[in-house]
Amino acid sequence: EVQLVQSGAEVKKPGESLKISCKGSGYSFTSYWIGWVRQMPGKGLEWMGIIYPGDSDTRYSPSFQGQVTISADKSISTAYLQWSSLKASDTAMYYCARWNLAAPPAYFDYWGQGTLVTVSS
């Protein structure tokens, strides 16, 4: 069974750094891209970017390029999303999901449970 398990909720202050994680199991972690999706409070889904754990090839949405860093450690089947300096506007639920290229364009077929990030002074 494919599973993506995300790290727990975080409460941070503006300017602090943060790294959240997403651990995959039940499939070959290095054979599928993993993506991140933002959902701000009461808002819709936003495609942030994807990474291929096999070689760490990474693609970002223009809206998120330079704002976050996506990485992965294939030895422990875990992908990461990190911020170097959080802003209040980063407050959101963040989902990781497996990116399936079976048919163009690709799509998310399995999702993590989400990590709530709250940034407040």
Added chain:
Amino acid sequence: SYELTQPPSVSVSPGQTARITCSADALPKQYAYWYQQKPGQAPVLVIYKDSERPSGIPERFSGSSSGTTVTLTISGVQAEDEADYYCQSADSSGTYYVFGTGTKVTVL
């Protein structure tokens, strides 16, 4: 930037049919996907490649495509279908991936 446009809300009585549209210029060239998101839960894929249904998704969910519009149809709507629904696709070059604006389905 590329956008997928959905109606903000759709209301339907139990047992009736709900239709949710998603419109964009590149949809004749790119497949669309549909996700259901219930309150407090992660999204779930309900339709892929315009009209295919993943295993475990009830048959009352179906998808279709016509020109620049794709449609998610829920036949015989049940109370448990009350949720937000999002389409997802890409621009004509396959460079930019986006979600639709989302549609809230209310079961009266």
